Amino acid sequence: MGRIFRYCFWDLLRSRFVLAYFGFFMLGSLGIFRFAPSASAAFGALLSAVTLLVPLCCLVFGTLYFYQSRGFHELMFAQPIGRAPLCLGQYFALSSALGLAFVLAAGIPMAAYGFSTNGDIGLLAVFVGGGLLLHLAFLALAFWIAVSIEDRLRGFSTSLLIWIALVFGYDALVMGLVMRFSDYPLETGVLAAMLLNPVDLERVLVLMHLDTSALLGYTGAAFQKFFGTRSGTWISLGALSAWILAPLLLFLRKLARKDWQ
Amino acid sequence: MTLPIRIEGLRKSYGRKAVLRGIDLHCEAGTVTAVLGSNGSGKSTLIRCILGLNVPESGTLRVFGEDVFAAPSYRRHLGYMPQHPSFPENLTVHEILQLVSRTRGVAPDFTRCAALQVEACLSQRWKTLSGGMKQRVNAFLAMAFNPSLLILDEPTASLDPASRLRFMELAMAEKERGKTLLISTHLLEDIREIADYLVFLRNGKAHRVSKELMLELAGSPHRNAFEQAVAVCLEESAPKAG
Amino acid sequence: MRLRMLFLVGIIAGFGHGRSASKRFDIGWNRPFKTLREALAIADSNAVLVVHPGVYPETGLVVNKPMTLRGMGWPALDARGLGALLNITADNVRITGFVFKNVGVSYLKDQAAVNMTGTRGARIDSNRFVHNFFSIYGSRSRNTRIDNNDITGRYNNEVANGNGVHLWQCDSMTVKNNKARGHRDGIYLEFTGHSTVTGNLAEKNIRYGLHFMFSNGSRYAENTFRNNGSGVAVMYSNDVRMEDNRFEHNWGSAAYGLLCKGIEDSKVRGNIFVENTVGVFQEGLSRVQFEENAFVRNGWALKMVANCDDNVYENNRFSGNTFDVSYNSSAHNSNAFHRNSWDKYRGYDLNRDGLGDVPYRPVELQSVLMDRYPEALILMRGHFLTLLNLIEKQFPALAPRSLEDDSPLFPPRKDS
Numbered sequence: 001m002g003r004i005f006r007y008c009f010w011d012l013l014r015s016r017f018v019l020a021y022f023g024f025f026m027l028g029s030l031g032i033f034r035f036a037p038s039a040s041a042a043f044g045a046l047l048s049a050v051t052l053l054v055p056l057c058c059l060v061f062g063t064l065y066f067y068q069s070r071g072f073h074e075l076m077f078a079q080p081i082g083r084a085p086l087c088l089g090q091y092f093a094l095s096s097a098l099g100l101a102f103v104l105a106a107g108i109p110m111a112a113y114g115f116s117t118n119g120d121i122g123l124l125a126v127f128v129g130g131g132l133l134l135h136l137a138f139l140a141l142a143f144w145i146a147v148s149i150e151d152r153l154r155g156f157s158t159s160l161l162i163w164i165a166l167v168f169g170y171d172a173l174v175m176g177l178v179m180r181f182s183d184y185p186l187e188t189g190v191l192a193a194m195l196l197n198p199v200d201l202e203r204v205l206v207l208m209h210l211d212t213s214a215l216l217g218y219t220g221a222a223f224q225k226f227f228g229t230r231s232g233t234w235i236s237l238g239a240l241s242a243w244i245l246a247p248l249l250l251f252l253r254k255l256a257r258k259d260w261q
Numbered sequence: 262m263t264l265p266i267r268i269e270g271l272r273k274s275y276g277r278k279a280v281l282r283g284i285d286l287h288c289e290a291g292t293v294t295a296v297l298g299s300n301g302s303g304k305s306t307l308i309r310c311i312l313g314l315n316v317p318e319s320g321t322l323r324v325f326g327e328d329v330f331a332a333p334s335y336r337r338h339l340g341y342m343p344q345h346p347s348f349p350e351n352l353t354v355h356e357i358l359q360l361v362s363r364t365r366g367v368a369p370d371f372t373r374c375a376a377l378q379v380e381a382c383l384s385q386r387w388k389t390l391s392g393g394m395k396q397r398v399n400a401f402l403a404m405a406f407n408p409s410l411l412i413l414d415e416p417t418a419s420l421d422p423a424s425r426l427r428f429m430e431l432a433m434a435e436k437e438r439g440k441t442l443l444i445s446t447h448l449l450e451d452i453r454e455i456a457d458y459l460v461f462l463r464n465g466k467a468h469r470v471s472k473e474l475m476l477e478l479a480g481s482p483h484r485n486a487f488e489q490a491v492a493v494c495l496e497e498s499a500p501k502a503g
Numbered sequence: 504m505r506l507r508m509l510f511l512v513g514i515i516a517g518f519g520h521g522r523s524a525s526k527r528f529d530i531g532w533n534r535p536f537k538t539l540r541e542a543l544a545i546a547d548s549n550a551v552l553v554v555h556p557g558v559y560p561e562t563g564l565v566v567n568k569p570m571t572l573r574g575m576g577w578p579a580l581d582a583r584g585l586g587a588l589l590n591i592t593a594d595n596v597r598i599t600g601f602v603f604k605n606v607g608v609s610y611l612k613d614q615a616a617v618n619m620t621g622t623r624g625a626r627i628d629s630n631r632f633v634h635n636f637f638s639i640y641g642s643r644s645r646n647t648r649i650d651n652n653d654i655t656g657r658y659n660n661e662v663a664n665g666n667g668v669h670l671w672q673c674d675s676m677t678v679k680n681n682k683a684r685g686h687r688d689g690i691y692l693e694f695t696g697h698s699t700v701t702g703n704l705a706e707k708n709i710r711y712g713l714h715f716m717f718s719n720g721s722r723y724a725e726n727t728f729r730n731n732g733s734g735v736a737v738m739y740s741n742d743v744r745m746e747d748n749r750f751e752h753n754w755g756s757a758a759y760g761l762l763c764k765g766i767e768d769s770k771v772r773g774n775i776f777v778e779n780t781v782g783v784f785q786e787g788l789s790r791v792q793f794e795e796n797a798f799v800r801n802g803w804a805l806k807m808v809a810n811c812d813d814n815v816y817e818n819n820r821f822s823g824n825t826f827d828v829s830y831n832s833s834a835h836n837s838n839a840f841h842r843n844s845w846d847k848y849r850g851y852d853l854n855r856d857g858l859g860d861v862p863y864r865p866v867e868l869q870s871v872l873m874d875r876y877p878e879a880l881i882l883m884r885g886h887f888l889t890l891l892n893l894i895e896k897q898f899p900a901l902a903p904r905s906l907e908d909d910s911p912l913f914p915p916r917k918d919s
Contacts, residue, residue: 007360011349037800037823044884052886071347075402077314078341078412079364082333171887175872178879186878194881203885214754214780215802215825216880221756223881259275260314261305 004081004089005096012097017061021098025049025105033113040211043127046106047206050131051199055138055167058098059159062142065094067152074260083255087143091248095139099132106131123209130202133240137198140247147254150261170197187222194223198243201236263326265290265338265410265441266311271320273306280306281317282465288458290409293432293442294469295452298462299495304445307462308414311443312341324410337365340408342416346399350388354379354398357387361402369405373434376427377401396420400428404435411435413444417451429455449488461494470494531555531578539564539572539580546570554578554601562586568593574600577631580616582606587614588635595624606635608663615640615665619647627652637665638686643672650679656686656708664709666691670698678703688714689731696720704729711736711762712753715743724748734759734779743769752778759784760801766791775799781806782824788814795819803829803870807838814838816908820916821865822846828865830906831874840865840908844916849896852913863911868895 012018028049036042069090076086106128142159149155174193178186194200207213208227213220226232264287271284280303288294298304309315310322313329313336321328327335348357358379362369371380379401382394390398403411413432417425433455436442446452452459459475461468475494479486527550528542529535534555536542542552548568556576562585566572570593579602580588588603603616615637619625625647632638632654639649654667667683668690670676676698682705683689689705691714692698700723705712712728715721715737722744728735734753737743743766750760760779761771765787772794776782782801783793786808793816798804800823805816807830816838821827827845830836842858850859869892873880882888 003360003363007352007356008349010356011351014351048884048886048889068347069349071343071345072349074314074343075341075346075348075399076361076364077333078312078336078339078343078403079361080334080336080366081364168887168890171882171885175876175879175882175887178876179872182876182878190878190881200882200885204881207884211754211778212802212825212883214756214758215883216756219878219881257316259316260309261275 001085001089001092004076004086005093008090008093009096012093015097018097018101021057021061022101022105025053025102026108029106030109030112033109038211043123043206044210044212047127047203047210050102050106050127050134051203052167054102054131054134055199056163058135058138059142059145059163060156061098062094062139063146063152063155063159065090066143066146067155070260077260083258084252087147087251087255091139091143095132095136098139099135102131102135103128123206126202126205126209130205130240133244134198134202137240137243137247140244140251144247144251144254147251147258166197166199170200174200187219190219191223191226195236195239198240201239205236264288264323265325266443267321267323267326268311269321271307271310271317271322273303273310273315273317279465281310284320284465284467286460286467286469288410288441288443290441291436291439292457293436293444293452293455294458294460295456296443296445296460296462297491297495302462303465304462305414307467308412308443308445311412312336312339337367338409340403340406340411342399342403342411342413344415344418346395346402348387351386353384353386354390355383357398358383358402358405362406365406367406369401370407371405373407374401374405374431376431379405393421393424396424400431404431409440411440411442413442413446415446416444417446417448425451449491453487459491459494525549525551528552529555532557561588564589566591566593566596569595571597572599572601573597574602574630577602579604582616582635584608587612587618588616589618591617591619591622591625594622596622597626597628599626599629602631602633603635603638604633606637608636613637613640613665613669615669619644622647626650631655632667635665636663637669638683639668640665641668641670641673641676644670644676645674646676647673648677648679649681650677652681654681654683654686654689656684658685658707658709660709666714667705667708670695673698677701682706683712684708688712689728690714692716692718692721694718699723701725703727705735706730708732713737715740719743722746727751728753728760730754731758733757734762736762736764737766738763739765741767741769745769745771745774747773748775750774750776750779750782754778754780756780763788763791770794771796776801776804784808785811785814787811790814793817793819797822798827799823802826805829805865807831812837816840816843818842818844820844822915822917826867826870826873828906829870829874830866836905838906840906842910842912843908844912845908846915848911848913848915850911850913857913859911859913862907862909864907866906867892 029046032045033042036045145158146155149158194204208224213224266288268284268286271281273281296304306315310317324335325338329335358369377397377400379398382390417428420428429451436455444452456472459470459472475490476487479490528546530539530542530552539554539559539561543564546552550570552572554574556578558579558581560583561580562582566589581604582588584605584607586607588606598617606614606616616632616635617627617639619641621643623645627639627649629651634657638654641647649668656667657664664687666688667686668678670692671694673695674697676695678690678700680702684707687709688711689708690700690703693716695718697720703726706729708731710732712731713735717739719741724746727749729751731753753760758780760776761783763783763785767789769791771791774796777799780802782798782804784806788811791814795818797820803826804821804824805828845863845865848859848863850861852859869888
C-alpha cells in the first residue's frame with residue numbers, strides 16, 4: 001500500500017487535474033482574501049466555496065480516477081499484491097494530493113494577506129481539518145460508487161445525484177421538517193440532523209468560530225455549548241470519521257467481490 | 262509434482278447466466294496451451310479467474326500448488342499481458358518498471374527482452390507513448406521478470422504484423438526456456454507453431470486436445486487442413502441454445 | 504480673539520475669587536483636617552473642602568449643606584467593599600477631582616459611590632470611579648450635571664454589579680462626556696424626563712450601554728455605544744430624540760445596537776449602526792422617524808416585531824448587512840420606506856433622477872423563514888438557502904408585498 005501510495009501520489013502531483021484544482025482554489029481564495037472586508041467574512045466566503053466544490057470535485061474526480069485506473073488494476077492484479085492494498089494506496093494518494101492542493105491553495109493567500117484568525121486556532125483547525133476530512137469522505141464515496149457501478153455514465157450521474165442530495169437536498173429536508181414540527185423543541189433534532197451530513201457538519205463547525213454564530217440566537221447558543229464540550233468535539237469528529245469509514249468499508253467489501261470484466 | 266495450473270470443478274456465472282459450468286483443466290510445466298472458443302464462450306472469464314480478477318462460485322484453482330483465492334503471492338510466478346493496459350499516466354516508463362519490479366521483488370531482465378526495445382522510452386511518461394509502444398512495455402512487463410507461467414489474453418490483437426512476429430518469437434523463446442504458456446486467441450496463426458494443447462470451451466466446459474491429435478484429425482500436413490479442423494471443433498463448441 | 508480670551512479668563516478668575524471668599528477646609532495627612540468626615544461635620548454652607556492626595560478609608564459620608572468638595576491630585580475615597588461613600592442630600596453640591604473606589608455590593612440597598620436624593624443643582628464632574636457597586640446614583644433629583652467622569656465597574660455578572668450612572672425619578676439631568684464601562688448598565692435612566700445624554704462613551708458593560716425607561720422628552724446624542732452585552736435599550740417613552748450616536752459591535756446571541764420597545768412620536772436621526780447582531784430591534788413603535796442613519800455590516804439592520812405602526816424610514820443607508828429588514832407579519836404594514844440606499848438593490852434608473860424605477864423589497868424570504876422558524880437559522884450559509892434566495896430574486900412574489908421602498912436610491916451609496 002505504501003509503495004502504491006508513493007507512486008500514485010507522485011503521478012498525481014504532476015497531473016493536470018490536481019494542478020487545475022489547486023489553481024482554481026488558489027485564485028478563488030486570493031480573490032476572497034483580497035476583497036473581503038474582514039477575516040470573518042473571508043472565512044465565510046471560503047467556507048461556502050469549500051462546502052460546495054470539495055464534495056463535487058472529489059465525487060467527480062474520484063469516480064473518474066477509479067474508472068480510468070481499470071487497465072492499471074488489471075495489470076497490477078497480475079502482480080503479487082492484493083486488491084485492498086492497491087486500491088487503498090490509490091485512495092490515500094488521491095486524498096493526499098487533493099488535500100495538499102486544498103491546504104496550499106487556502107493557506108498561501110491566507111499567509112500572503114496576513115490574515116490572522118484573531119488567535120482562534122480552533123477556527124483554523126476546524127477549517128483545514130474539516131476540509132481534509134471532507135476530501136476523505138467524498139473520495140471514499142466516489143470510490144464506492146465507481147466500484148459498484150460498472151457503467152461510467154451511471155456512475156457519474158449517481159455522483160452528481162449524491163452531491164445534490166447532500167449539498168442541497170438535505171438542507172431542504174431539514175428545513176421542511178423544521179417547518180412541519182415547529183411547535184416542538186427542535187434544538188436536539190436539528191443538532192442531530194447536522195451531525196448526520198458531513199457538509200452541514202463542516203459548515204456548522206466553522207460557523208461556530210465565525211462572528212456569524214451570534215446571528216444563530218438560542219439554537220446557536222445550544223450548538224456552541226455542545227461543540228464547546230469535549231464530548232461534543234468527539235461526537236462531531238466521530239460523525240465525520242463515520243462518513244469516511246462507512247463508505248470506505250462498503251468500498252472494500254464490494255472490491256473484494258468484484259469481477260473485472 | 263505441482264502443476265503450473267490445476268483447475269477442478271470451476272463454476273462461474275454472471276447473474277443468471279452461467280458461463281463456466283464445471284471446468285476441469287490442467288497445464289503441465291513447459292507446455293503451451295491455447296484456449297479457443299467463440300465469442301462469449303468464457304475464454305476471458307477463465308483467464309480472469311486464474312488471475313484472480315473474477316471470483317468463481319465454486320471449484321478449486323491452483324497455480325503451482327497455491328490457492329489462487331487465498332493470497333496474491335502466487336502471482337510472483339505469473340506474467341500477464343492484458344488487452345488494454347494503463348498506468349498512472351504521469352509516471353515515466355522507468356518509474357513504472359520500478360513500481361512493478363519492487364512489487365515483485367525481482368529486477369527486470371532487459372537482455373532477454375531486448376527485441377522489445379523498451380530502453381528507448383524509459384524516460385518518457387506513459388501518456389506520451391504511442392499505442393504500439395504501450396503494447397511493447399506491456400509485453401516487456403509480462404516477460405521481463407522471468408515468470409514461470411505466462412498468461413496471454415489476445416496478445417497480438419493490437420500489434421502490427423511486424424511486432425506480432427517479434428512477439429511470437431519472444432513467446433517461442435520463452436517456451437524453449439521451459440516456461441508454461443496459456444494463450445487465448447482468435448488467430449490460429451499465432452498458435453499453429455507454438456501450441457502443444459488446444460482447449461476448446463464449449464457450453465461452459467473445457468475440452469483439451471493435443472496438437473498432434475488435431476493434426477491427425479486434420480489428416481493432412483497442409484495449413485488449411487489444420488485450420489479447418491479447428492474451425493469444425495469451434496463450431497461444435499459454440500454455445501447451444503438451452 | 505485675544506481680547507476675548509482675556510475677557511473669558513477674567514470672568515473665570517472672578518468666579519473663582521467669589522467662591523474663595525467662602526471658608527476653605529484643607530484635608531490631608533499633614534493638614535488641619537485628617538479626614539473628610541471631620542471637615543464635613545463642622546463645615547458650613549458654601550464651604551470649599553479641598554482634599555489633598557492620599558487614600559482615605561471612608562464609608563457613609565453625608566453632605567447635607569450646599570458646598571464644594573474638590574480633590575487635588577486625585578485623592579481616593581476607598582470604601583473597602585464595606586458600604587457606600589458619599590450621600591448628598593443638599594442642593595447645589597459640587598464634587599470634583601476624586602477617585603471613588605470599592606463601594607460594596609449589597610442586595611438590599613443600592614449602595615453607590617455618590618448618591619443624590621431629592622437634590623437640585625448638583626454637579627458631579629471630573630471624577631474617577633473604580634470598582635464600585637453603583638457609581639453615581641440619583642433619585643428624585645433635578646437640574647444635575649454629571650460630566651467628564653471616568654467610570655469603571657466591576658466587570659462581573661449582572662447580579663453583583665450595579666449601574667455606572669443610575670437616575671431614577673429625576674428631571675432635567677445632563678449626562679455629558681462621561682466614560683462608563685464594566686457596569687451592569689453604563690447609564691441608566693428611569694422615570695427621568697427632559698434630560699440630555701450627550702458625548703458619552705459606554706463600552707463593555709455587562710448588559711446595556713444605555714438603559715432608558717419611562718423617560719419622556721429626553722434627548723441623547725453623539726454618544727458611542729460599543730461592545731456592550733446587549734447594546735442600548737430604550738423603552739416606554741415618548742418624544743425621544745436619538746441623534747448622531749454610534750452603535751458599534753454589540754455582538755452576541757442576544758445583542759442589539761438599539762432595542763426600542765414602546766416608543767412613540769420620536770426621532771432617530773444620523774446614527775451609525777456598525778456590526779451589531781441586530782442594528783435596531785423594534786417592538787411597539789409608533790410614529791417614529793428614522794432618518795439618515797447608516798446600517799453597516801449588521802446581522803439584521805432592522806428587526807421589526809409586528810405592532811410597529813406608522814413609522815417612517817427615510818434616507819437611511821443599508822450596506823453589508825446579512826439581512827436588511829425582518830418583519831414578522833406579512834398581513835399588515837403601515838410603515839413607510841422612502842429614498843433609502845440599499846446595497847442589495849438590483850434595479851435601474853432609466854430617467855436618471857437618482858431613484859430606482861422599481862421598488863426594493865428589503866424583507867427577503869430567507870429572513871421571513873428565519874423569523875418564523877428560528878431553528879432553521881442553523882442552515883445559514885448553506886447552499887440550499889442560497890438557492891432559495893436566488894429563486895426568490897426571480898420570483899419576488901414569494902416575499903411579503905406590503906413592505907417596500909417605493910423610491911430606493913440609485914445607484915446605492917458605497918461604504919464610507
